[in-house]
Amino acid sequence: MSIKLLCAAVLGLFCAACNDSAQMSAPEVGAGENWPMPGGDGNDSHYSRLTDINRDNVSRLGLAWSYDMGTGRVQEATPVVIDGILYTSGNLGRVYALNAVTGEELWTFEPDVNMQVNRVVCCDQANRGIAVSDGKVMVGALDGILYALDQKTGEVAWQVDTIVDHSRGYSSTGAPEVAGDLVLIGNAGSEFDVRGYVTAYHISDGSQAWRFYTIPHDPALGPQENEDLEKALETWGENSRWDIGGGGTAWDAIVYDDRFDVIYVGTGNGGPYSHASRSGGEGDNLYLSSIVALDRKTGKMKWYYQETPRDSWDFTATQPMTLTDMEVGGEVRPVIIHTPKNGYLYVVDRITGKPVAINALVRTSWADGYDMETGRPNMTPEYSDYGTGPKIVFPSSAGARNWYPPAYDPESGIYYAAVLDMGNLMYNLPGKQPHREKGLNAGASLIFTTSLEGFLETMPPALKEQIEALPQMDWVRENPGFSQVRATDPLTGKTIWAADAEGWQDRSGMLVTRSGLLFHGSIGGKFYVRDAATGEALKEIDTGSAIMAGAATYKVDGVQYVAVATGWGGGGWSFVPGYSAPYKYENSNRILVFKLDGGEVPKPEALPPLEVAPEPPAQADNVTPETIAKGAQLFFANCALCHSNMVRSISPDLRRLTPEKHELFRDILMDGLLVGMGMPQWDDLLSEEDVAALHAYLIDLQEKQHAREKALKEAGKPLDSKGLVIMSNY
Known part of the structure; x- marks a missing residue:
């Protein structure tokens, strides 16, 4: 079926017939001489x-x-x-304003980020962009502070803390989205211990307009925030792990549709990962891994479509959405094109939330297609339910798309x-995993x-x-x-x-x-x-x-x-x-x-040639194989996400610690000696005994790497990054 770009008048009439709130003209498609938003135009095309x-x-x-x-x-x-000025963000939420013709720096902004947030960031200090409106450049810093900067000077016009609970593992990596006189921002942290939400703030002064939680809270705490969450609660089991938070973070993919005055939000995976662990194997767990359409003025839900019911595989729906108009079955329809992590390409009607086309992009073993009448996947638990034993699941948690x-x-x-x-x-960790405050709680x-x-x-x-x-x-x-x-x-x-x-x-x-x-x-x-x-x-x-x-x-x-x-x-x-x-x-x-x-x-x-890993200090007298094994468990649970020990890693390779770093190892972890350089403090989670075990494990690794690389050099062979296999132990 061909896809046609229709004139604005036809689109406006069609949409008006479908929805009384529709505007009578569609925005011009594509960016022109300016590139006024990260996606180029309001369709994020x-x-x-x-x-x-x-x-x-x-x-x-x-x-x-x-x-x-x-x-x-x-x-x-x-x-x-x-208008000839290039604005962009960098890691942590830095902002740069440059002359778009010459590259001359006009102003820069450096957020005062609490670097302890590195403890709860799954995927580096990423920032996915800025939003510009009403003379302000808006950016979300990694620790959840939303800044509005004066577009001409970079001075802070206002700032607001978007995090509802700093005892939980929240962070912020997505670009803000402008919707009329509002700016919206979500958050990240589903692998940790959070409950997702998206918040709308007034661009004029940063005051909060509304907040929509993407999943229910523990019913023992009282009524839900709205009736849509009360309905969602029915899709969660009685034994749900509310202590872990549930997940559902909106860490990216927030798109404003000005034709219908609607905001589409892509929601994240659940925490813990496994549906069996998360809600006792009961219910679809709304509104995880879904597209949720919200009224811009009120924040109330207009419709939802759950792309991955009962998600157990980190199949987030937070990947970018594209708005367009397509001819489907001889009828022109406003649609969303979406490719989430789960391996399928969706075309979803923007008015009804009903899918009009779903096709696999890659190998998928969790489902073998969709029932187009219900919009539900034909799930294949025999290939993907790792609650019954290890399973190889396609696609991976890295996503068919991200x-x-x-x-x-x-x-x-x-x-x-x-x-x-x-x-x-994928396989579950044995037994019921306790809630780890501000720690990984994926349980698999x-x-x-x-x-x-x-x-x-x-x-x-x-x-x-x-x-x-x-x-x-x-x-x-x-x-x-x-x-x-x-x-x-x-x-x-x-x-x-x-x-x-x-x-x-x-x-x-x-x-x-x-x-x-x-x-x-x-x-x-x-x-x-x-x-x-x-x-x-x-x-x-x-x-x-x-x-x-x-x-x-x-x-x-x-x-x-x-x-x-x-x-x-x-x-x-x-x-x-x-x-x-x-x-x-x-x-x-x-x-x-x-x-x-x-x-x-x-x-x-160019990077310098690889050198043999330094010989580490001798192990303490009380170190046993059990000590090293305990240290390995602690490493995979707390450190492997950043320190994967690859030779050319951006983060320090802990198999190459210098004598000075070994001497200061305890102070770095427990006293926060390097917090200013991005290395968090761990005294709230690790004991002195834990730190000693971690150190013993790393000394053991370094001994092996030193011996291996020394032998390679003596044999005249090149050094490489091999020698250690790291498992993501969530």
Whole structure:
């Protein structure tokens, strides 16, 4: 079925007939000379109407200017460009205002972040963008403070603490969303011990307009906040783990539809992960892993659609949503295009919340399709219910799709996105897990299928035999995982073309233009320009910097520019693969801006050659194998998320601690000696005995790494990042 872009008058009349609150005109599709919001336009399409850079001249694309952001962590934001000024955010919630033609710094903002928040951040110090309205630039800092900055000076106009309970593991990584005179922000932390919500604030002064919780609270605490939550409560079991919070965080994917004055919110996974552990195996657990439509003025729910009922696999629905109009069955309908983590591509009616098309993008073992009459998945617990034993579940918790933005061309009807086909081995931790305050409370272990063969060799024979007998092992051995950039028909799910990426971690945001070009980066440091119709790479620029963020394009004084941020990080940030730019070069955070007839891109400083890990101090006299085993458990429960001990990790490789760090090990953990550098304090969760056990485990690891690398060097062989397999023990 073809997809057509209709004129504004037809769209307005159609929508008015469907909904009395509809406006009589639709916003212009795509961005023009300005790029006024991270998604380019109000539809979050990442589509530009500019055509100056095209197939005929893109070979001349080169660097116009670059700007050093002064950090070495994750960059995931797409810039906003308004009237010749480029605004963007960086890690932690930093903000930069630059001359969009020259890169001259106009002002910067550094939030005063409580670095203890690093304890409860699953996926690095990410920030996904800013919002600009009413003379203010708004950004959410990692610790949950929402700032409104004067657009001209960067001075703080107002700030508000968006976190309802600082004893819980909340953080904030998403971009604010402007909706009329309101700005909305969600939060992250479903793996920890939180209850999700989204809050609307008045742009004028930061006062709260309303708040919508995405799941119910413990009924023992009294009535729910509204009748929609009372109804949701019926979908939770009597034995639900309200002490852990429930999850459902809206950490990204909040989109305002000004035609209907409605806000669409994508909600997150449950906590703990397993449906059996979370609610005793009862109910769908609304409104987890759902799209929820809220009235802008009141915050009341208009409709919901749960994409993954009874989610047990971290299949969040917080991935970017695109608004558009499609011809479906001879009728033009306003729809949402959505690709959440669960492996399916959805086209959902914006008025009713009913799906009009659902197609699989990747291998899916948790469901084998959907009943289109009910909108419910045909779930396959025999392949995915790890409450009955370990299961290999496709796709993985990394998602078939994740935060990196897609692009949609409303004229061709093609949807462009990075897609990951990979699975997880999952199993529950034994027994009922106690609530760990501000700690990981997912209650399950997971291993990516790309690492599974290595893990099998270390497992007890009985467990190994059980896993190898799983039917999904055929999928794993055939292809453990891969990533692609794809062009897809949203209504059929048909792949129009696909370009293979270097590995499963290689995925980035998209930008498509009316001139038929698709722009995207790679973590190998390449910036690609493809023919949007065929996927052919027309231009490839080697920057030496990982590029995950989506690009923006804009025009000033008759010249078209393309801007993108560089910097490795985010989910899996401590695993730096050998094919990535940060394995070879400093993880330089830059804004790179290109134009026709620009110059070469200078690469960051090359990293020094690997050296043999230092020999650690001797173990204390009282250290036993049991001590080291306890330390290993503590490491996986508290430290592995950041310190995966890869040689080229951005975070310190704890197999390479210096004598000075060993001497200060206890003070770093218990007294917060390095809090100012981002290393949290742990005295509230760990005992002195725990710290000693952790230290013993790390000394043991370092002894083994030192011996291994010393032998490699003596044999004249190169050092590498191998030698330790890390399991995500949630």
